Amino acid sequence: MKILALIPARGGSKGVPNKNIKDLGGFPLISYTITSAIESKMINRVIVSTDYKEIADISKKYGAEVPFLRPARISSDKSTDIEFVTHSLDYLEEKEKYIPDVIVLLRPTTPLREVNYIDDAIKKLLNSNMATSLRSSHLVSESPYKWFLMEDGLYTPICDKYTLDDTNKPRQFFPEVYIPNGYVDIFKTDLIKKSNSLFGENILGYITPIGHEIDTIDDFEYLEYQVSKKSLKLVDNLKKIKEQI
Numbered sequence: 001m002k003i004l005a006l007i008p009a010r011g012g013s014k015g016v017p018n019k020n021i022k023d024l025g026g027f028p029l030i031s032y033t034i035t036s037a038i039e040s041k042m043i044n045r046v047i048v049s050t051d052y053k054e055i056a057d058i059s060k061k062y063g064a065e066v067p068f069l070r071p072a073r074i075s076s077d078k079s080t081d082i083e084f085v086t087h088s089l090d091y092l093e094e095k096e097k098y099i100p101d102v103i104v105l106l107r108p109t110t111p112l113r114e115v116n117y118i119d120d121a122i123k124k125l126l127n128s129n130m131a132t133s134l135r136s137s138h139l140v141s142e143s144p145y146k147w148f149l150m151e152d153g154l155y156t157p158i159c160d161k162y163t164l165d166d167t168n169k170p171r172q173f174f175p176e177v178y179i180p181n182g183y184v185d186i187f188k189t190d191l192i193k194k195s196n197s198l199f200g201e202n203i204l205g206y207i208t209p210i211g212h213e214i215d216t217i218d219d220f221e222y223l224e225y226q227v228s229k230k231s232l233k234l235v236d237n238l239k240k241i242k243e244q245i
Helices: 029-039 053-061 081-096 115-126 189-195 217-229 233-244
Strands: 003-008 045-049 102-105 133-139 148-151 154-157 178-188 203-207
Touching: 003 029, 003 081, 029 045, 029 053, 029 115, 029 233, 045 053, 045 081, 081 102, 081 189, 102 115, 102 189, 115 133, 115 178, 115 203, 178 189, 178 203
Parallel strands: 003 045, 003 102, 133 203
Antiparallel strands: 102 178, 133 178, 148 154
């Protein structure tokens, strides 16, 4: 099986400038995801899709391939995942005759992953006859069915199935809800080529630990604390890599 890890890393982050290469615990943010992908026993190729030369240079130092720079037209904050995924596939097929069987999408903004979850997720998708893709998530602690919409200054339930009185009931009254967390998403290449869709109609749910995502400076500070207080194999491996760079 040709299993490609694709790591998207635009240079034009607005919330946190240069977010994907900002220092986290002594290492550029993207290095965490590259290292996790390389450590995987299932993934056999790791590519970073970026429009930014500095990100490309740092990614190469930590072991990823960067065979192309992503065009500006698909690198804005409004660009979609399908655009950079199909661009990567088209480039690799045209230039190398390389067509992966599956693509494992790993976002740099969820840096603290356990590799065994990545490998287990890949195996689960490959062993499923029905699933068109896989998407990771975790159980939300507070049900969104207890939230409100606002109409003319008055609350209305977010779901017509429930009344305003229902929204005050314990969370156990409502069905469990899962939120996608960017830990690992996996696509089948043949589906992308046939339908121009990443996920298709049958998305296999895969439950992971809470994957803390980085969108703000506060998120960086929180994960800095996590990195400093926990003994993480991923950080130990990054230290070894940094010594060799």
